[in-house]
Amino acid sequence: MSSNNQTRQTRMSRNAERKPSGPKQPHTGWRTFRRILFVIVAIVVLGLLAGAGLFFFYAQSAPKITAGALSSDTSTRVYDANGQVISRLGAQNRNYVKNKNIPDTLKKAVVSTEDRRFYKNNGVDPIRIMGAAFANVTGSSLGMQGGSTLTQQLVKLSVFSTAASDRTLKRKAQEAWLALKVDHDYSKNQILEYYINKVYMGNGVYGMQTAAQYYYGKTLKHLSLAQLALLAGMPQSPTNYDPTTYPALAKKRRDLVLEAMAKNNVITEAQAQQAEATSITAGLTKTHKSTSTNPKTTKVIDAYLKQVYAELKSKGYNTTTGGLKVYTNLDMGAQKRLYDIVNGTAYISFPSDKFQVGSTIVNPNNGKVVAMIGGRKTGNVTFGLNRAVQTDRSSASTAKPLMDYGPAIEHLYYPTYEPVKDTAFTYPGTNKNLYDWDRRYQGTITMRKALVESRNIPAVRTLQNVGIKRATSFLAGLGMTFDKTLTLQNGIGLYISSEQEAAAYAAFANGGTYYKPYLVSKVVTQDGKAHKYSSTGKKAMSAATAFMLTDMMKGVMTSANGSGRSAAISGLYQAGKTGTDSYPDDYANKVPDGATMDSWFTGYTKNYAVSVWTGYDKQFETGHYVSETQTTIAQEIYKYEMSYLASKSTNTDWTAPSTVTETTQNGTKEYYITGHAGTVADTTATSQYGSTNTTSSSAYSSNSQVTTNSNTTQASSSTTESSTSKESSSTEQTPGGGNAGDDDDNTTSNSTSTTESSSATTTTQKSTKTNDNDD
Structure with a gap:
């Protein structure tokens, strides 16, 4: 009997040792995790608040954006001393195409290529931004989708410089703010219309309607799926995707656009394959329509214009996509007379067409260059040798x-x-x-x-x-x-x-x-x-x-x-x-x-x-x-x-x-x-x-x-x-x-x-x- 009691006491004593002496305490590791999670959440919240504050601070100084800025071309307009336009570097013969005349196929190609969530986002797409970041890390985007929406790209082309040096946090914040405003104030079709008419398409051409005439000699509504896909893909790198100069690169880009359209279910796989089989040079015109306002006038002012662009470049301006208005000191009357003197026969009998001239006219009272001739009988050469500024001949x-x-x-x-x-x-x-x-x-x-x-x-x-x-x-x-x-x-x-x-x-x-x-x-x-x-x-x-x-x-x-x-x-x-x-x-x-x-x-x-x-x-x-x-x-x-x-x-x-x-x-x-x-x-x-x-x-x-x-x-x-x-x-x-x-x-x-x-x-x-x- 006593033996059994001792056994029970021993068991009870062991059980008592196993029981905690006080209330049950949480695990130490869990406490540490919760603290870290709290700090992370707090940092994220504070970061979001700071980011939002900085965003709205930058947004307040964003430039105004108007329908005129969205619809105008980004060419550089050059004016003479009397305020008359003498040249438009870029879309000189830009043919603006209204939304009703833009083929739905082109709209679908642009959206599939530039912004698949275009009809769903509000001008800025957080999902797209995260997707672009992931794609950049994994290399899976095939160069088709970046972080900017199509609306943001339009804003950039309309009011901001596209130079790499201007890609600052302030500029990106202003760009996003204006994109939200544009998406709020304009319909998706209007935004597409502005974009299609504004983008640079290479060879001094702006807008896809002008590009259709330049490359194919036709308007957009007369182009095939393959041709429209080519145009839709060109804005990313218009020089490299020029089908006349780099047909292999142009074909690769066109085919990527067709694949994106198929993936976006706007065309079938069969249609994509059939278009991909089309030669990249099919339908290309051998003669391109001039992109100058007046070819004769441009020839008269060629040397002067070349020096104008050199001067702009030295000042840090982008004359290709800057959308500048440049006012010069050119006296068009003096320029035309000088051109006629050295190129005609009414004044001087020159020994041969190879006999050359370089001349500059300056206003002594202010330094304004009012006229300049860089050569005579230069043919159709644009921005050729400017003998007026050459320094390799003895005076x-x-x-x-x-x-x-x-x-x-x-x-x-x-x-x-x-x-x-x-x-x-x-x-x-x-x-x-x-x-x-x-x-x-x-x-x-x-x-x-x-x-x-x-x-x-x-x-x-x-x-x-x-x-x-x-x-x-x-x-x-x-x-x-x-x-x-x-x-x-x-x-x-x-x-x-x-x-x-x-x-x-x-x-x-x-x-x-x-x-x-x-x-x-x-x-x-x-x-x-x-x-x-x-x-x-x-x-x-x-x-x-x-x-x-x-x-x-x-x-x-x-x-x-x-x-x-x-x-x-x-x-x-x-x-x-x-x-x-x-x-x-x-x-x-x-x-x-x-x-x-x-x-x-x-x-x-x-x-x-x-x-x-x-x-x-x-x-x-x-x-x-x-x-x-x-x-x-x-x-x-x-x-x-x-x-x-x-x-x-x-x-x-x-x-x-x-x-x-x-x-x-x-x-x-x-x-x-x-x-x-x-x-x-x-x-x-x-x-x-x-x-x-x-x-x-x-x-x-x-x-x-x-x-x-x-x-x-x-x-x-x-x-x-x-x-x-x-x-x-x-x-x-x-x-x-x-x-x-x-x-x-x-x-x-x-x-x-x-x-x-x-x-x-x-x-x-x-x-x-x-x-x-x-x-």
């Missing part, structure tokens, strides 16, 4: 006012009658002689005479006195900088464009202020914001320098010995300079006597500055030279164009500023900077071939300039490097020696031979050649 003697005489007046106070030496000259540190076009020396002459007759040697001697450093600084003030250090030879030839030269000469015209040339005056972006542009004038030289140069350059056209008499216009107050660039000596015997590679004329009034280059693109090909008589063509182009410009502007003369004093020297009206009258020298001419007195006075003006003496006995052509060209030409020279040409300090160099002892900088502007130029 020849048109460089003399810019690099030689301008700095001399500005820094050395040369009067217009400054004595300059036209005597034998050898480039310092070399055995290379410099000649004038007639291979004669005139001894000591005035600066005015040297400039009017375009004598080379006085110009280079003047540059030598000024110094390369000062001359380079003067050029920089006129908007011209160079990769390599300039040399004495650049004093008779700079590698600059007609645009640069017109803007530089414009500073002479307006009294010394340089305006950087520009074509675009205002840009209005799709969001309605206007961005205005202008050129801020910077003082490049004194009013005295500008006036004195102008007064001397009047004689280029009016003097009996002036080099630019073919540019003269009776009764017009104007000034200008000629320039012709000779062939190198090793090529001179292959062209007729007096033939040149390039011929220039740059002239101006108080209202316009016109620079003209003429020559051949391939100047070393047989027959591609400018004959001596043809060198006047540049002057004639200027004359006919300036005559037109003068007819629509005032004709007023320049007046001397108060810092300039008038005087009479040897019966000629001359000018000097007040307080710097200088000394009149004996300017008896010395001819290499004549018996004129060879006495040359050493009297110079009061400034401390370089005095470079040469033996009065002239060197004969038999003892120097020969040249048969009108303008003596040489191969590249690298003058050596000291640094007299580099210093602003003027040094004196004396020599009793034909070789000058002072030196110039050792680096040439161009590595290929440098020519001696004159007129």
Whole structure:
């Protein structure tokens, strides 16, 4: 009995040990999980609230979107100075198609391709966003569905830039907000209509109706399933899916659209397979309808437009899908006249269709480029070589006012009658002689005479006195900088464009202020914001320098010995300079006597500055030279164009500023900077071939300039490097020696031979050649 009791007590004791001593407690792991879950939920809720707050904050600053913005094309409209549309890059011949004329098959193809839940979403599709994210991770989307709905894509095309740099959180929030508004305010059919008419379809074509006509020569309602599927798939990458250029890629994309349509149950599998079997090139037209508003007008303004788009690009604008309104400084009347002059036969007889022209016209008072021609007889080439802005041809003697005489007046106070030496000259540190076009020396002459007759040697001697450093600084003030250090030879030839030269000469015209040339005056972006542009004038030289140069350059056209008499216009107050660039000596015997590679004329009034280059693109090909008589063509182009410009502007003369004093020297009206009258020298001419007195006075003006003496006995052509060209030409020279040409300090160099002892900088502007130029 007692044994049984002990057994029961033992069991009860063990059971008691198994029972908990207090209330039952939850498992510790479960408590931790609940806490983590709570934190996650709290973070998600706070994130959603913060995201919603940020979304509505960004949404408040979203641009307005109107029916006009949704329905308009995204081409870049370009206007002339009078506000007339001159070009629409993109949908120039865009044919807007109304909803009732859009085939249901195309609508189904677009929806199946771009937004399968289009009819179910409210403009923004969270399910689509998550699906796109998953597809991007797994790579299962086949490039068919992105995160943006079709409505969001329409909004992006209508009011936002499509540039990758603009894909910010703020922009995406605004895009989503506007998509919700568009979906609320417009029907699905209206949204589809806007989208189908707006998308870019390659080759400057916007809208699927225009694309149907461009690629197939038909309207949308006359296209087959396969053709409509191709068009529906093109907006994602219009260039790569161009069936004429990349048929394989286009077919792959078209077939994906057909598969998506079948998957969306809008066509059968059999229909999809039958369409896929159709050749991608079936029905494509061989001739495409022009996408320009007026092909003839576009050809007239081709060079100007090309430069406009270059200017827009430099400012960061997207001209392809930006939907910009671009207002330019183009004077269409001046542009058409310039085009007619160089392409017609009514004004000038050109030697051949290959003879080329580059010309720029600038308003001296603000830097506006009012007209530009980049070539002649260019055929149907669009945006071809713009010779008006090319910088690989020497400007020849048109460089003399810019690099030689301008700095001399500005820094050395040369009067217009400054004595300059036209005597034998050898480039310092070399055995290379410099000649004038007639291979004669005139001894000591005035600066005015040297400039009017375009004598080379006085110009280079003047540059030598000024110094390369000062001359380079003067050029920089006129908007011209160079990769390599300039040399004495650049004093008779700079590698600059007609645009640069017109803007530089414009500073002479307006009294010394340089305006950087520009074509675009205002840009209005799709969001309605206007961005205005202008050129801020910077003082490049004194009013005295500008006036004195102008007064001397009047004689280029009016003097009996002036080099630019073919540019003269009776009764017009104007000034200008000629320039012709000779062939190198090793090529001179292959062209007729007096033939040149390039011929220039740059002239101006108080209202316009016109620079003209003429020559051949391939100047070393047989027959591609400018004959001596043809060198006047540049002057004639200027004359006919300036005559037109003068007819629509005032004709007023320049007046001397108060810092300039008038005087009479040897019966000629001359000018000097007040307080710097200088000394009149004996300017008896010395001819290499004549018996004129060879006495040359050493009297110079009061400034401390370089005095470079040469033996009065002239060197004969038999003892120097020969040249048969009108303008003596040489191969590249690298003058050596000291640094007299580099210093602003003027040094004196004396020599009793034909070789000058002072030196110039050792680096040439161009590595290929440098020519001696004159007129």
